[in-house]
Amino acid sequence: MNPLSIKVACSNCNLRELCMPMGLKADELDKIEEIVAIRRKVKRGARLYSNGEKFTSLFAIRTGFFKTCITTEDGRNQVTGFQMAGEIIGLDGIVKEHHTCDAVALEDAEVCVMPFERIEELSREVAALQRHVHKIMSREIVREHGVMLLLGSMRAEERLAAFLLNLVQRLHARGFSQSELLLRMTREEIGSYLGLKLETVSRTFSKFVEEGIVEVKQRHVRIIDTEALKLIVNHNQQPC
Amino acid sequence: MNPLSIKVACSNCNLRELCMPMGLKADELDKIEEIVAIRRKVKRGARLYSNGEKFTSLFAIRTGFFKTCITTEDGRNQVTGFQMAGEIIGLDGIVKEHHTCDAVALEDAEVCVMPFERIEELSREVAALQRHVHKIMSREIVREHGVMLLLGSMRAEERLAAFLLNLVQRLHARGFSQSELLLRMTREEIGSYLGLKLETVSRTFSKFVEEGIVEVKQRHVRIIDTEALKLIVNHNQQPC
């Protein structure tokens, strides 16, 4: 607990465009840096938080990759999202002051812990931060609308194509390749997120490979034909 | 535009427990009443807002029933929710300052228009309001997690049972019957929400009728055996 090791500097963080509001004055920036209480490391497979746990903080992912999922008493399990560096996690806990899902690290990860009371306090003083918090929550709502569209109206190929495009797009925004990606999750987790069984995910990957749209070697995926993927997603073709 | 006709009094509104924070001091209450700028009537079939439209306000539903839905260029359509009196609508618009879905009245409706800038201003002064806004957004996120579970892991019967139980539960919280309801939406709209075709919705209703679980006469539904519906939702039965 060496204070030096937990001292953070959002202003120097290369993720600041992703998790902080832009256009702040210097004094506002100073205040906001105080939000991050500490950093926390989460080992692969470990939980950042669990269903039922008391909600105290939001988390900004600094490194690593998470899934969030809900599990019901009767054994159903649904992955509700995959989160990567720069994204904010934990919003589900606000309403009941307890978390309603699990957040599991899919690779060794580090998060910035942001006590929600402090966020609220500062939001009352810094309008730009307030607006930022509102936008983050609204963005999550809109993202989930997109997932509902996917789950409610797309076929397996369309779902997987949309999933891959979404992943590379987000990775690209973080400086990674537009065409190559390393899946951090299993076929089963992809399937849960997409409302498919793991066999269907696997078969659909194989189909894409046969068609020369992607190359797949276990969790390494190279997208050869992005346009084809986009066509598949929009392949709601009406005859003429 | 007679000021008398648009003057509102949240403190007298019988929906105040649903859309306002509790435990306010008198002066805070006075401030919050100023949020509601005007009321707006929306005819059945008309839109409260449309995809692409500039976002300015959130809306509290006073009377009536809405659906929200997204439509893509390629003709896909997904109902993302049904909203009733006391619920807040429009949160999708915050992130891009434009709405990303349509809100359509399924019966003649009236809403309280709450300019978002005013909400933000007052949230900075009244912590209870700030917390309330955060909870409303978080609640919507959690609700959508539930829909993802439904769409991703339930079969047709389970989806429809969960849908009916959710509707009556919300109606009951508003003083309506626990067992009788009038569907404001078509089979097609139910199907869109549940990720099913209208024929499947119809067939599933018929199945429930055969089994004596509900009575259905067009849009009038009477739930005869609530427990049976709950069992269906949790009917993830493992053999022993």
Place this chain on the structure above:
DNA sequence: CGATAGCTTGATAGAGGTCAACGGTTGTGG
């Protein structure tokens, strides 16, 4: 190096989609 978890592929079955016909309700205009 063996064990375990994860992935692929095949065969088969079942749920829900699609297409089609018909019946019932609601609303409008003559």
Place this chain on the structure above:
DNA sequence: CCACAACCGTTGACCTCTATCAAGCTATCG
């Protein structure tokens, strides 16, 4: 008040897509 149209809902027959069950293969990790 009736007739007609448009919309909505139901039901049947058939087909497609995805789930299920099963076997074998391949990384990964202790």
